[in-house]
Amino acid sequence: MRDAQLHRPVILAMVAVIMVLGLGLAYSSMGRLQNLRMEEEQVSLTASMQATIDNLLRSSETGSAIERSFQVAPGISEICFADANAPLDKFVSAELARRVTDGSVVAAKSGKRFLLSPVEHLQLNRNPLCIATDGSLDVRLVSRSRGADIMPLDQGQQRADCTSVLYNGAEQSSVDVTFVSDNYGDEEDFARDVAEYTLYLIQHEPFKSRQDVFNFYRVFTQAPLDCMQQGILACDPYAAKREAAKCPSDYVIVMHSRSKTQNLASPIRSSSRGTLVSLNAADDKAIFIHEFGHAFGELGDEYVDERYYSAARIDPLDYPNCDRAPCARWSGMNATGCYSGCMLGAYSRPTADSVMRSPYRTTDFGAFNEQELMQHLARYGGER
Template sequence: MTKNKKAQLNTALIMILSLIIVGGTIYFTYDKISNVEEKVSLIEYEKFIQNLDLEIKDFNDGRRKGSSEVIELKVPKGIKQICFVDRENKRDELLSPELENQFEVMFDNNLFIEPFDVPSNKIEKFHLDENNNPLCVETNKFLTIKLEKNTNYTEISSLQNLEEQEKDCIAILENGKDNIDLVFIGNDYVDNNELMADVNKYLETLKEKEPFKSNLEHFNAYIKTGNAGCETKGYIKCNNYELKKKVSDCPNDYIMVLSKRSKTKDALIPLRSSSVANIVKVNTADDELVLIHEFGHSFANLWDEYVDDAYLSQYIDDVEDLPNCDGIGCDEWYKVENTSCYKGCSLSNFYRAIENSIMNNYRKDSGKEFGPVNEKIILKNIELYK
């Protein structure tokens, strides 16, 4: 063998060894990443179970008999189906041999996941009708179920995709007659299930903020399928007469138009949310608090607590017409705890009770609550329905 050929052979061997080392490193790295992903998936699964258990417990403990609500929870990737089993009621043992096997082995659990190698769990305070026991719900990124409060427990039922519903008006929160009826209708949505996800998102913000949080039993909520037919050119322009006709088969004290919009498009061409009388029009690319900001206008006649002299001076004659604003000294709320007298409330010469609130700049961390004065005003309006 010549010296040159020997050198070539050594070079080839070095290259092969290098490829083996690189390949092994890549495999080892991929294997580690896969293990990390599995752990993240397990963490997401455990969080999902905790959230589901908490939703059912909170509903069961906090709602009166006859109340119902649709809940939607994001499901970890890889879960195809979720099966609830009521161990205290008669069940269909032939529905799924795999499920029945899990049921017998995990003798105390009542929540089973497909694929069945995912750990089963136990959740509290639910009941199934014997005709739907077990109740297996297919998931497509989300679990959507209906909760209904009976005397001592919460009954769970599945909710078909909105596209499969025969009814045009879908009840998602029911607390009986003579309550405040909110109807949601989408604008420019192509997927009704996406509409339901957004409606649930806005209802969650309503449920989290006082005084709505403590008075949720005075509200009903519905989804009207179909398109609102509003124009979007700088603001959301609807034919109010036609809009009211479209939602007429739903109870509709207040109409909530959700105009679907991407954050990218909105950054280039902003779209203004607004409210007129009992109609609230929301740009979904805005902060989630935009809906209850606009609802504050519509429901409780709350005015903006930021200053816009050029625009708002056209509509304001006297500070007495603005329930959440006052003149120098702030006599309206000087006895109310945790209030002060900050200059600027719709107009620069009016005053507001707190530095920031949902009726001011809700995008800031300091503006995530209504504040004591606004809460009191909203509560007075809720009490009209009690």
């Protein structure tokens, strides 16, 4: 009995330890059970779809259509259909383009992951086709010669991770610019702004002459990008690149929606950090060209803001378009001079005015800056 009393505190301690272990094990197993449930739902959905497709193809003439609503598990945000036997649009879903290598599949997106199940007799007009779901998948199935085409009943439900805005050629040899939305409620507003800014950029030299090396994409997201920082628009690079990686993105432009009235009362500055540009869409479009000059060509500001620069610990000579008089960097070059003021009053710039100095007045880079940008652009192109 005395032995048992001596053992009791030890046993109680062991009980506590083992209960914690048991809870840990149970917790880790819950995730697996949830996956199992999701997979069962996926199997059920695929079976229903397959039966519907088979029935349509068996009993209907080519071109006939039916509309169906399928129940979808609550954790599923998207259902995609993909066919590896036809070209897959990698911008709709990079993951499906990578993973679907054989036959056709129904893919259910839960969180960031897809559960894939094989399905037969698909003949997709869009491949892959991704449709947003909210408890149900509402589709029209059309009988085609080699299978069933699927389309969402509501076109607004169609989803793509990445939308190609202007595609000129292979990503490896192109300047891939991806716009990411911030603070946009409506995807159409964002699409319109992106189209305008894209056209605006490639209408200006030197980008106009080399527009064939540019690809533009857009990613519409509601993810928080933490863009507002002390009156400056400077989005979190991690959040922004996480979204932008859905598209090829050598350069990321976060487009922040803001009303012009609000901006007039309380202006916020656009910014450039490395290859990430945070752009205030209420600003003049020329700011985009200015910021892209920073990001792509490493050009410095040609305006002078002594108050700002006095504390900035920056050497203007780190920027190719700033030099000390008599401006040896561009001396002898046509259409250049040595004009006082480039970041600081003590430095000089190559042209009297340029988009790097006063974008509200001109969108011209000037001869020297254009040459600099052309050298960067020469890194792209070649075999495409």
